[in-house]
Amino acid sequence: MQSPKIEVRGLVKSFGPKKVLQELDLDVPRGQSLVVIGGSGTGKSVLIKCILGLVRPDAGSIKVDGEEVVGASRSTMERLRAKFGMLFQGAALFDSLPVWENVAFGLLAARKLPRGEARARAIDVLGRVGLPAEVADLFPAELSGGMQKRVGLARAIATEPEIIFFDEPTTGLDPIMADVINELIRRCVRDLGATALSITHDMASVRKIADRVAMLYAGKIVWEGPVAEIDHSGNAFVEQFINGRAEGPIRVAQAANG
Numbered sequence: 001m002q003s004p005k006i007e008v009r010g011l012v013k014s015f016g017p018k019k020v021l022q023e024l025d026l027d028v029p030r031g032q033s034l035v036v037i038g039g040s041g042t043g044k045s046v047l048i049k050c051i052l053g054l055v056r057p058d059a060g061s062i063k064v065d066g067e068e069v070v071g072a073s074r075s076t077m078e079r080l081r082a083k084f085g086m087l088f089q090g091a092a093l094f095d096s097l098p099v100w101e102n103v104a105f106g107l108l109a110a111r112k113l114p115r116g117e118a119r120a121r122a123i124d125v126l127g128r129v130g131l132p133a134e135v136a137d138l139f140p141a142e143l144s145g146g147m148q149k150r151v152g153l154a155r156a157i158a159t160e161p162e163i164i165f166f167d168e169p170t171t172g173l174d175p176i177m178a179d180v181i182n183e184l185i186r187r188c189v190r191d192l193g194a195t196a197l198s199i200t201h202d203m204a205s206v207r208k209i210a211d212r213v214a215m216l217y218a219g220k221i222v223w224e225g226p227v228a229e230i231d232h233s234g235n236a237f238v239e240q241f242i243n244g245r246a247e248g249p250i251r252v253a254q255a256a257n258g
């Protein structure tokens, strides 16, 4: 069997007394799309930030293509980050830069492409997410939320990354635009042959973009399997979550003790 693209073992992270990740294990298979589901505040973003090297875990190991991320030197981390593309929650575009410079950010900053070439590449990638060339010179504030998401997606794929992270890619979009974005994500991942790791609450999005699903609860992955098995996982946590039931084993943290 091929080694996983990302291999997480025994990951532990607390913030003060709050234990967020507790000996978490997860494999992200090469060339597949894995979606992590779980309630608000369960640590999905913390997990992704640990993999990106933005948060330092207290213990455990994260390997990308067999290379250790935890405690990696700055140069190793820079090399690993060149493999990553990321679509942030809310697209997180730079307001002061025109669309094409947002899309070309990684090409200009990391790949040091000449501006003319980077602009042409940006326009090409915008086309791949269904945006016309005229959008290139607009500013993010002039775009609708759905268009901003597309620009964020274009930025995430512009450097043709090996691994793409999607953080709540459909949050704030109407169901039709959400479906368009899900479709684009699926297609981009397939066309690039990339490995995708996403986090979302949106079950429609999970069904559309996932090959595999992992459920995070109480600091651990409590179930992991193919998306086709999600409706008969036999796991009480997954069943409660996907059916949105208040009753079940998942205990929702209250503000007072959460």
Ligand SMILES: Nc1ncnc2c1ncn2[C@@H]1O[C@H](COP(=O)(O)OP(=O)(O)OP(=O)(O)O)[C@@H](O)[C@H]1O
Pocket: 015, 018, 020, 038, 039, 040, 041, 042, 043, 044, 045, 046, 047
């Ligand atoms: N830098 C930080 N300092 C202190 N606490 C943090 C920090 N980052 C995250 N946390 C805490 O860790 C917990 C998990 O947060 P995280 O953002 O990963 O949740 P999540 O599963 O992504 O939630 P959501 O689905 O609502 O985005 C939360 O209780 C949060 O308050």
